[in-house]
């Protein structure tokens with residue numbers, strides 16, 4: 445059996461299709477981003493670099509699997525080059541055909557959607573993704589909400605958004621033309637030995653396709669750092685100038701990216717991306733979609749995974765409070781294949797410290813089916829409606845029997861060094877008749893239970909006030925059977 449790679453393994457080349465042409469990338473380092481490769485190695489400077497942190501959308505490109513023609517918009521600035529192995533990438537340079545602008549580009553021209561033009565390729569690529577999805581669904585013009593959703597991760601400082609939205613409304617009125625029409629011929633990817641590094645040398649990038657090969661690599665590379673979507677990790681490279689010696693990309697392990705039912709649980713693989721969770725039938729009875737519509741932008745949701753959100757250990761990540769309210773477990777696997785399940789609240793030890801040891805990875809989360817169906821409310825407070833991290837995140841699940849609290853789980857993000865349950869408030873509520881006075885007492889108890897920090901997002905006082913206000917709102921709404929608030933559903937009008 446061939447051994448796993450070492451520092452001497454040369455690896456490579458990374459192969460992908462760019463605007464239909466096979467690229468074989470040699471001499472690249474493991475920490476290189478797709479954007480850097482496009483601009484610095486290939487001179488494809490149509491794709492811009494603004495923030496290099498996933499916030500502005502200037503670097504948006506479309507990617508699709510080699511055998512697939514449905515593209516997804518991503519931020520190339522926080523996409524590691526190795527992660528596009530075997531895939532198709534479309535940049536703004538690939539949109540024109542025979543000297544003719546793509547309908548999205550033509551619509552931007554006709555609607556005066558560009559002034560200085562810096563943001564324009566990014567907007568065009570985001571709209572091109574929507575254009576292609578609309579074509580696949582019959583070619584109808586998308587609604588205003590779909591258009592604003594698709595460009596929520598793109599910033600423009602001079603044109604203003606109205607003409608850009610108009611371009612989105614007009615783009616399908618021109619003679620229609622698809623992109624990624626032909627699935628690309630497979631690259632050398634299928635017969636690659638995925639225990640060897642894709643990028644070798646002093647800095648190594650692995651991309652295993654199975655969990656057993658992942659474990660084998662982690663066993664010989666104890667200092668390895670995992671990368672899934674890279675929407676947290678790549679910022680370490682682009683913002684803090686860190687260089688990882690060994691990166692192990694789990695995005696090609698299909699068995700980590702499935703959602704299903706198992707022994708009374710909803711099992712969500714750690715590699716499941718937000719866009720896969722949205723609209724999933726197993727979670728249809730929950731308000732999760734409304735929350736996810738506010739998690740990052742479309743570009744971020746197309747890459748970010750649930751496992752990355754948990755493992756990153758951020759106190760302001762959105763999924764941990766939700767999973768705690770659902771009573772979910774997180775399953776950790778070590779290099780020997782031994783599995784341990786922790787309730788999500790026990791997974792966090794301290795600020796950015798989790799139960800994960802060197803060589804461990806998160807395989808899945810398990811949500812008890814019955815708890816996923818209990819009435820609940822998720823509230824996210826952030827400075828901006830879209831594409832912003834929470835100042836306070838509150839998730840509440842409660843079952844009542846004749847007005848008495850039979851079960852309750854309350855969890856917060858942004859209120860402590862780790863995402864945490866409000867155990868004292870839960871104790872006060874459990875078994876009590878849910879009067880306004882009982883609700884007020886539970887809300888007041890938060891003052892003793894949490895000592896949040898003041899930072900750029902919010903002051904400690906504001907956080908405590910908001911935590912109480914959100915809890916009061918959730919408990920009353922669950923007691924009175926109110927329909928979820930419109931903002932929970934992400935249905936706010938953008939007019």
Ligand SMILES: Cc1cc2nc3c(=O)[nH]c(=O)nc-3n(C[C@H](O)[C@H](O)[C@H](O)COP(=O)(O)OP(=O)(O)OC[C@H]3O[C@@H](n4cnc5c(N)ncnc54)[C@H](O)[C@@H]3O)c2cc1C
Pocket residue numbers: 497498499522669670671672673674675676677678694714715738739740741744747748749750751752753754755756760761762763800804805806807831832833834
């Ligand atoms: C513009 C922008 C907006 C964002 N908005 C939000 C937001 O609104 N809410 C929010 O919660 N987050 C937000 N994020 C953060 C990020 O998108 C999420 O945390 C995402 O879920 C991370 O997943 P990933 O797959 O990209 O993780 P990665 O960046 O690939 O990894 C993150 C960390 O987890 C580790 N890791 C990944 N997968 C595993 C695994 N299976 N087992 C063990 N370790 C693993 C990695 O080693 C790394 O340390 C935003 C990020 C950006 C750039």
Ligand code: FES
Pocket residue numbers: 492493494495496497498499500501502503504519520521522
């Ligand atoms: S450069 Fe701003 S999102 Fe990539």
Ligand code: FES
Pocket residue numbers: 557558559560561562563564599600601602603
């Ligand atoms: S046209 Fe100048 S930033 Fe958008």
